[in-house]
Amino acid sequence: MGEIRIQAVCGFGCGSSLLLRIKIEEVLKENNLSATVFCGDLGTCLSQQCDAIFISEELSERIMNRAKVPVIPIRNFMNKKELTEKTLNFMKDFTK
Amino acid sequence: MDNKYPISKENLAVKVTAADWREAVRAAGHLLEAAGSATREYTEAMVSAVEELGPYMVIMPKFALAHAAPSEAVIRDDASLITLRDPVCFGSENDPVYVILSICCTDRDSHRESMKRIARMIMQEGAIDRLASAETAEEVLAVLGDDQGS
Numbered sequence: 069m070g071e072i073r074i075q076a077v078c079g080f081g082c083g084s085s086l087l088l089r090i091k092i093e094e095v096l097k098e099n100n101l102s103a104t105v106f107c108g109d110l111g112t113c114l115s116q117q118c119d120a121i122f123i124s125e126e127l128s129e130r131i132m133n134r135a136k137v138p139v140i141p142i143r144n145f146m147n148k149k150e151l152t153e154k155t156l157n158f159m160k161d162f163t164k
Numbered sequence: 165m166d167n168k169y170p171i172s173k174e175n176l177a178v179k180v181t182a183a184d185w186r187e188a189v190r191a192a193g194h195l196l197e198a199a200g201s202a203t204r205e206y207t208e209a210m211v212s213a214v215e216e217l218g219p220y221m222v223i224m225p226k227f228a229l230a231h232a233a234p235s236e237a238v239i240r241d242d243a244s245l246i247t248l249r250d251p252v253c254f255g256s257e258n259d260p261v262y263v264i265l266s267i268c269c270t271d272r273d274s275h276r277e278s279m280k281r282i283a284r285m286i287m288q289e290g291a292i293d294r295l296a297s298a299e300t301a302e303e304v305l306a307v308l309g310d311d312q313g314s
Binding site: 086146 | 234
């Protein structure tokens with residue numbers, strides 16, 4: 069299996085998505101997991117090759133029905149528990 | 165940009181009075197304009213972004229990250245931070261908002277390192293509450309400076 073690719077998405081791909089990416093990378097590192105995390109924007113995220121999209125809960129509704137990969141909505145970027153749970157759950161499901 | 169802090173003292177405003185989220189976002193944007201880092205158009209683009217995309221920029225309780233797409237309205241990468249005398253609501257579950265960080269970037273990647281530093285600071289436990297209760301720019305800088313050396 070190739071490297072797992074996680075796309076962190078926000079409106080323009082350079083603000084909150086970057087914070088999200090940093091936090092996901094932290095969680096992966098702390099749990100000795102490996103994945104490539106990159107930033108994307110709402111307009112083009114569905115055409116980017118990836119295995120999952122992490123996105124703020126409010127924006128998730130805009131892509132949820134059209135995405136071909138799991139869309140993981142994040143309510144509170146600061147909440148380490150939420151991010152850790154959702155990241156680990158995705159990694160577990162994906163590598164099953 | 166100041167070397168020690170990703171946000172210079174000139175780009176901070178404490179206990180700003182704003183009647184609503186639009187005024188608050190504009191207050192943060194005006195600091196970027198005053199610094200010569202972005203134009204008035206960029207400030208308005210940040211307001212439009214919330215109108216068009218909804219309040220997702222309120223990414224955690226009490227805190228909004230205001231920004232718009234990289235464009236010609238951005239002169240250089242920069243960030244500003246305001247705290248509000250009275251919080252404003254964006255229509256988010258993470259309302260009310262006490263602290264707004266606004267960023268402008270010329271492209272997606274150029275500001276990554278300074279964003280990382282800012283992210284580490286604001287995501288420290290209790291950082292937003294400490295920023296919200298700060299009475300002076302020096303107190304804000306002290307909170308932002310906590311990350312230094314780590």
